[in-house]
Amino acid sequence: MARLSRNIRNQWIYLFVVVIIVIFGDAKKSKISDETKIRDDFDENLYRSFYTSDNRKISIYNNFTQPFSIYLFRRYLSSLGQWEMTLNNYNNGSDYKEESPDHILWKTFLDPQFMEKSKIGQKLIRAVKHFKAINKKSTDTPSRDDDVSAIFYLTGKWKKNDYGDIVFYDDNNEIVSAVHPLAFRMVMFDSSIEHLYKPPAIDRYDPLKTIHIKLTKSSEKLRNGIEYYKKKFEHRRNIRNTKLNDIASVSANRVIDVEKYITRRYVSENGKKIYVLDNLFTPEELEGLRKLVKYKEYFYTYIHDDGSDGVSWMAIFSVQDFANSNLWKIHQQVVNHVGSRDIYFPYDVSSNMIRNNVNRRLHSDYLSITDQWTMVTYLNPNWIAQKGEETAYFESADDDNNYITEMQERRRMMKISNQENQENQENQEDQGQEENHEELSKEYMKAIQEEKRGSVNKFY
Structure with a gap:
């Protein structure tokens, strides 16, 4: 694919990284020149797809990117991530802010331009076309919306007893599928599907790290997301530059x-x-x-x-x-x-x-x-x-x-x-x-x- 198809043209990326911590941000569609030759093999990467009762889809891609890209991304998040706690009151462990409905305790908000320029961000946007093109079962139920989410694992070696699965649910609360953490794995799914991050095992020394990205064709969501990021970043920068007194x-x-x-x-x-x-x-x-x-x-x-x-x-x-x-x-x-x-x-x-x-x-x-x-x-x-x-x-x-x-x-x-x-x-x-x-x-x-x-x- 040398250029993005029109059906994902104005897509908004909402990035957040989960570690029991989480990272969050957004970005605009990346622009790829006609001369750029991109070699993607999503058919080979596709491991399996699952469907809800009303035909909403979950697809698992293995070996989605190279180890060196993971290393660089993790280093970036470790050194430049602006981590913050998502509790309204740290003395109440269940009182989470509105921006953390998933109850993930730690998040950091990234510059949208960073995700736009990153190779992982560009490839995830290209992967949407493949995800949309996978044959689906016929259904008489119209799609709820066209938003897509992707979860990309930044883990190293992960054993089955380390737990940390992501569980996807149907509207009747029955489990549709559970996805186990795996290095270089990416999961893409209809954004309306309910899902839950299960915590890693207590004795797991390294927390679970993922990039969780939401994409939409809504230009209004894009503008709102970028504006939200700018206001939040400016507020925190001003506070952190304030003297202790x-x-x-x-x-x-x-x-x-x-x-x-x-x-x-x-x-x-x-x-x-x-x-x-x-x-x-x-x-x-x-x-x-x-x-x-x-x-x-x-x-x-x-x-x-x-x-x-x-x-x-x-x-x-x-x-x-x-x-x-x-x-x-x-x-x-x-x-x-x-x-x-x-x-x-x-x-x-x-x-x-x-x-x-x-x-x-x-x-x-x-x-x-x-x-x-x-x-x-x-x-x-x-x-x-x-x-x-x-x-x-x-x-x-x-x-x-x-x-x-x-x-x-x-x-x-x-x-x-x-x-x-x-x-x-x-x-x-x-x-x-x-x-x-x-x-x-x-x-x-x-x-x-x-x-x-x-x-x-x-x-x-």
Whole structure:
């Protein structure tokens, strides 16, 4: 096929990638010159087709693209994907946004021009003609509309016990077919067919990744989709460029009596300390901090080294922005009170989203020879003991080990420690680590000193 047929001319691509996460976007029809010679063998790629009772079709294509294309696409999504959580309220696991009727937790919205230019996007549009041309059973029922959806797998090796099937349903809720994940497989179907992503097995180390694309001949849907993407992208960019003091305001120049907020103390056998502080932040300040969960830019990783905490979803803060914030001033007063030095510097600040199926690990945040502290603020409201997900602290990282304590999460609580810990929180936000860092620049140290005297300077 050297050019697109007219029956798919104004097609709109709605891209979203599922990993238990999902990716989402849209694109216009790709334009292919008459001189471009494209070699597609969809007849050979077609594995099988299924039909609903009213003759709507589901077709499975194997070996749809080359391994190198999959590798590049996955790298692109890992490095440039703007992942966001699709819950309206992260403390309510069933309250999904309108844009996520499939209840897929993580999505990222892509530039439509990217999909238009990608080889996968171009080939998927060409595949629609083949899909439409496959002989169908005769029926007296008119088509509901002409929209088509495609699901393309970005998985590597996938075993049958990894699960993750996509199940298609007829109008009477009977199963029409189930499609198992397979590398380089693409499934194309009538968009009106109900379908459900089944989650991968709990012990599957790598989540399920797919591109889910919706195509239509409606130019109105195309315009609406592109406009929706532009508005959403602009909104999130503006929010992410907002200073920490503006998006999560904490009272400026508040001097606190740290000792008054300390409710528990623990000491390990080797003298490492853990402090628990309650009600350090006001309810209004905590509500502001919770906005960070909604607007921060998250990154996903399933590859963890031996010293990792095992957290898959993390949003990194600008250290400069954090160091200039009122939030840091509160942290600074706490660490100066419990620590042995007058000056500490923040060097690693993050927001962690932790679900109950995440494989957290026993880990230490630092070398034991340094004077360093980790500070965590819990933001979940109304946490109860029945939900579990305590944080456990151990004497060491060895297998033959003893507990120092376990801690139940509560909103308004901060913990500060310099001890091995196992993070087990459900949907917590981690507000970073503080360290005495002897090698920081003299300019940075001078700025800290001036700030302590009341003159706020920007760092770096």
